[in-house]
Amino acid sequence: GAVVSQHPSRVICKSGTSVKIECRSLDFQATTMFWYRQFPKQSLMLMATSNEGSKATYEQGVEKDKFLINHASLTLSTLTVTSAHPEDSSFYICSVGTGADTQYFGPGTRLTVL
Amino acid sequence: GENVEQHPSTLSVQEGDSAVIKCTYSDSASNYFPWYKQELGKRPQLIIDIRSNVGEKKDQRIAVTLNKTAKHFSLHITETQPEDSAVYFCAASRNTGTASKLTFGTGTRLQVTL
Numbered sequence: 001g002a003v004v005s006q007h008p009s010r011v012i013c014k015s016g017t018s019v020k021i022e023c024r025s026l027d028f029q030a031t032t033m034f035w036y037r038q039f040p041k042q043s044l045m046l047m048a049t050s051n052e053g054s055k056a057t058y059e060q061g062v063e064k065d066k067f068l069i070n071h072a073s074l075t076l077s078t079l080t081v082t083s084a085h086p087e088d089s090s091f092y093i094c095s096v097g098t099g100a101d102t103q104y105f106g107p108g109t110r111l112t113v114l
Numbered sequence: 115g116e117n118v119e120q121h122p123s124t125l126s127v128q129e130g131d132s133a134v135i136k137c138t139y140s141d142s143a144s145n146y147f148p149w150y151k152q153e154l155g156k157r158p159q160l161i162i163d164i165r166s167n168v169g170e171k172k173d174q175r176i177a178v179t180l181n182k183t184a185k186h187f188s189l190h191i192t193e194t195q196p197e198d199s200a201v202y203f204c205a206a207s208r209n210t211g212t213a214s215k216l217t218f219g220t221g222t223r224l225q226v227t228l
Contacts, residue, residue, distance in 0.1 A: 001160065093157060105158050108155075108157055
């Protein structure tokens with residue numbers, strides 16, 4: 001399967017600052033990547049579908065101006081949480097979609113907003 | 115959109131016993147059903163998947179069954195071991211020819227006791 005990395009693995013920031021999370025597909029040219037958010041003891045909730053070279057598609061209820069997604073190459077997608085607040089604290093996980101439906105996940109980024 | 119329900123939410127079995135986790139889905143057009151295992155603080159890892167053209171698939175101690183008519187699918191783990199302890203998520207998606215977004219179940223916390 002695809003090998004996916006994320007950076008950083010953990011980040012702590014102050015309320016009101018912006019945080020950028022990188023998702024890299026190391027061995028697969030990913031035209032599509034997905035961003036999920038997972039709160040403690042909950043399931044993965046899809047935030048948006050990141051398409052290389054075009055605008056991301058956001059799920060209902062996810063603010064596109066708050067969660068900026070850029071997918072400028074076949075190996076890199078970034079998620080920027082703008083003006084982060086404590087309620088944005090969560091585990092953010094990206095995945096790479098292969099053409100055969102299967103998704104492979106990155107190791108996740110734990111965001112803590114103070 | 116798709117809705118996936120998963121039961122039970124927690125499951126405790128003794129080592130060597132079998133564990134069964136069940137999921138139902140709502141979208142009859144869904145045709146891909148993966149199962150992921152997630153250990154605490156780690157990424158979800160694909161353990162087995164099934165497509166709608168088959169009714170059962172097995173990989174060593176793990177098997178998945180699919181009933182398209184009833185729109186439910188199940189994960190079976192035999193001869194459970196302590197390292198099987200984790201949270202298991204089922205998911206469903208509809209293949210559109212490109213990478214498809216997954217809808218996840220709520221998760222099952224499996225504990226295998228000695």
